[in-house]
Amino acid sequence: MGELIVTITTWDKPNYELFDGESQNYRIQEYLINEPGIFCRNGENETFFDQNLSRKDGVRTLFNVRIDDGQFVIGDKDKIEDLWIQSKNEQQIRQNDVIKLGKKVLKVLSISNENNLHLTHYQNVASQIENVEASLFESSNMCRICLGHTCNTSNPLLSLCRCCGSTKYVHYDCLKTWLFGKMQAKQTQYCTEINAKSVRCEICQSFYPSIVYTGTSVLALYNLENLKYHVVLEDIENQTILVLNFKDLTTLTVGRGHESNVKISEITISRTHLAFVVRNEKLYIEDKNSKFGTLIKLQKARRIEKNETLFLQSGRSRIMIKHKAKPKRCALLCNFLE
Template identity: 25%
Template sequence: MGICTSKKKVDENIQIVPYKVCITAFIWNKESHNLFDFESNQAAKKEIELDFSATLSMVDNQIIALTDNEYVNKQIQLLRVDCQQEYMMLSGMSQKSDQRVWAILCNRPDFESLNEWELQKGDMIKLGRMKLQLLDFNYEIDALQQQKEQVENDDELQSKDLELEASQCRICFSKSGSLSNPLFSPCKCIGSMKYVHLNCLQIWIQQQIKIKNQQSSIQYIWKKMECEICKMSLQSTYTYQGQIFCIMQIQKPVVPYMIWKITSDDKSKEGIIQVMELLDKSEIKIGRVPDCDIKLKDISVSRSHAIIKVIKQEDNKYKLILQDNNSKFGTLLYAQSDKLLRYELQYQQKVLYQIGRVLLYVQLKEKGKSYNKQFTCYRHPNQIQVFPKKTINEQATIVPNFEKDKDNQLSFQTHNELNQDDIVINVKQI
């Protein structure tokens, strides 16, 4: 069969696990702003089985699995599959927005996935091209505990530690900072212009933004905020010691409330911090039509895209449950939590992931009873040339250079388990 010849070659460093990881991928072969059209029948299906740690990469519209010792030209790394003896973990390979791992909330007969998700502070969701991050929510009068909770920041606007150094503020010239008003360096400026107080910057920023009062919410709207001197874009939020600092002065309303940061994949669009009073609302609607509580003006967002249910629990605490509302492109959740990324043979949930224009299911399965040999087969497609990594000059930087396929009609063969005599664990013989 194909490339495998008589000689077996097995990478000694690969740890084989007692289960197999079965991956089913659907590749949408058009670039479409990283939206996946579920109704299209133009997605190719591809299946891969592994029983060792690997990185899933995309090469010429194919998905292949590479060990740490392998390399392919023009690969785009999608997903890391880490196989331990007892469990398997998935993780994203890129922080870039279009290559992150998103879990899809949807309720479709053809694509099964999570129906709902309990939102936590810091969670980021994506509706069409719009991204929303839950910066804060508060239903309890005692807010102190919540403020202590660590919040993960939107890594696109990368978190940067606010530096507490004995330096001078470029605006007020004072040299002292505090935990609530730190002196920090928000841009590339150096020397006497390097540091600024959070509060001093907030006052300056306040003149650059638009504030829009609506019925029960306030929107703080900004278009590209940049340092006047070095022209570097300023982030709307910074994280310091687990707390999110907003460079806009935001007035927190009375409890209960929630605060969202809303940005778009389209960088020319304005960004919004939306502060909402919830009053006694039990449902928050997100979508494109005017009667939505969070209104997103983008054609990629469905008219009534998603719903957040506010549920009071027995202990009088509240939880927020996010649900998709039969939207066209699904409601996506940035997959960071173990709940979404960790798999065990005994405990598995069905999550449909999206990475760029690829959808993926992952499942762990027991190895077949009739299957006595130690290894599962995995073979790279014939047309893809795999190189051992050790031969690559370590100085060389690998720049993925993905070219759009010229042929939209590409089809994919389903991977079959190979003959046991063919066995090759992902090491190409040269």
């Protein structure tokens, strides 16, 4: 099993729970761990390792260390604290990942090379298709906008969200007209910013799909032109959707400076903060030596492999976890003979 060498570097300035990689005002603490416990912070500065696994009032938990099948594991099985992986080198990004750039937190809604915009999960779209087919000619269903019952193949009654009862169905033409009237989009060369409220159901807050397959035809509700390989990000705090369209590029830079392909106006984002890179139809991010770093949220427990070095961040503390394997007996014997 070996042991863990944990080095915690804490920035002395409590600034939006960020860590300034360019500052020299920080404190370093190092621990040698060979048993389960919880890393905590008492007050503003003091970090300590609690072997009693006790969670006390007024003490913030940074992360816990447990042992499972002879391996060290970071994080609980059911709950992960506010813990982020530092993007030191290229890191692959997948759907549902959460990325942090300074104070800006973005969730990856979809990654696609199709000419269609997907804001929903593909599993949800499949279930919505079934609802569409079931509602084509059921005249007992009622459109919640026009209150009409008539429908046909070009204007079916659709069920595209989690609403039920009298608000479950809506005409295709009615919904398309409603979306067109409220949709707000701001477009630049490589990025389209959409108001998230304008493409959500106003009742259940589900995202509407951009296109609907009815089994016999394809109906477009809304879409963006000239989409190629693209990634859809949700800015949860500002309730906006960012559609990054690579067009003929394989790399898109993101930052607050004019030199970046995609500009985000946020003071804690560097001028060129990170790059999205497409390689073999997969998406990667690469930090560009930004001031506050590029982080990927740890959403499930993480096993520490043999001799692995893992870089994490919790608030204004950067954490380096290094596994040190236990020397084999023959190696110990050779060292003794020498």
